[in-house]
Amino acid sequence: MRVETLTKRYGDVVAVDDVTLDFAPGVHCVAGPNGSGKTTLLRCLAGLTRPTSGAVERTGRVNYAFQTPSVYHDLTVADNLAVFAGFADEPREWRATLEDRLGLAPMRDRPASALSDGYRKRLDLALALLDRPDVLVLDEPLADLDPATRDAIVDTIEAYATDDRYVLASTHNLDRFDGLADRLTVMSLGRVVADLERDDWSDPETAYERALREHGWG
Numbered sequence: 719m720r721v722e723t724l725t726k727r728y729g730d731v732v733a734v735d736d737v738t739l740d741f742a743p744g745v746h747c748v749a750g751p752n753g754s755g756k757t758t759l760l761r762c763l764a765g766l767t768r769p770t771s772g773a774v775e776r777t778g779r780v781n782y783a784f785q786t787p788s789v790y791h792d793l794t795v796a797d798n799l800a801v802f803a804g805f806a807d808e809p810r811e812w813r814a815t816l817e818d819r820l821g822l823a824p825m826r827d828r829p830a831s832a833l834s835d836g837y838r839k840r841l842d843l844a845l846a847l848l849d850r851p852d853v854l855v856l857d858e859p860l861a862d863l864d865p866a867t868r869d870a871i872v873d874t875i876e877a878y879a880t881d882d883r884y885v886l887a888s889t890h891n892l893d894r895f896d897g898l899a900d901r902l903t904v905m906s907l908g909r910v911v912a913d914l915e916r917d918d919w920s921d922p923e924t925a926y927e928r929a930l931r932e933h934g935w936g
């Protein structure tokens with residue numbers, strides 16, 4: 719996958735400014751201060767937002783998990799999974815595996831509206847994975863979650879990111895991606911200020927802070 723000279727403007731705001739990036743299979747984190755263009759870049763890549771100019775090349779089936787979970791609030795966890803499984807042509811065992819990995823079994827009969835934010839996020843990730851997308855895009859998958867939920871989500875991402883799959887995540891929680899991220903792109907003011915691979919860093923959070931310092935932040 720690739721974006722080339724991608725620009726997205728909202729009126730006077732340049733959310734993504736002339737970004738060219740190649741994407742490879744593995745776990746790819748996109749980090750940057752608030753408003754640096756992470757979500758806009760990922761939305762353009764996933765085809766959810768039309769770029770103002772530039773090109774996007776995508777591959778395979780892309781699923782996008784929004785920062786705010788998009789589940790059926792009136793349905794139970796089990797029924798949410800059943801509805802989405804109806805769209806997916808996957809064996810039941812995969813659904814059971816996801817329920818297990820994300821610790822959803824005790825919540826099966828609870829309406830999504832009655833779940834904690836953490837369990838709603840777990841359910842949302844399960845739904846995004848049900849049809850085994852080639853490309854999984856996660857907008858802030860770990861924001862405002864307790865440690866157990868973060869662990870469940872990180873472990874699920876890790877187990878999924880094999881077999882040439884692409885996992886892209888915008889995040890402010892790089893410490894939790896240590897050992898998991900293969901690639902780190904740092905954005906500032908709509909531009910890419912660092913694009914690093916695992917061999918380039920001792921840990922992604924320190925690499926991120928250094929990249930921002932070099933570009934005048936803090």
Ligand SMILES: Nc1ncnc2c1ncn2[C@@H]1O[C@H](COP(=O)(O)OP(=O)(O)OP(=O)(O)O)[C@@H](O)[C@H]1O
Pocket residue numbers: 728731732733750751752753754755756757758759888
């Ligand atoms: N639909 C929109 N209409 C107008 N401006 C927008 C829209 N979406 C994003 N922006 C602006 O584009 C810029 C980049 O926003 P974006 O959400 O991509 O950044 P971000 O790095 O994901 O931020 P955050 O970490 O806060 O989620 C910001 O200035 C934002 O206000």
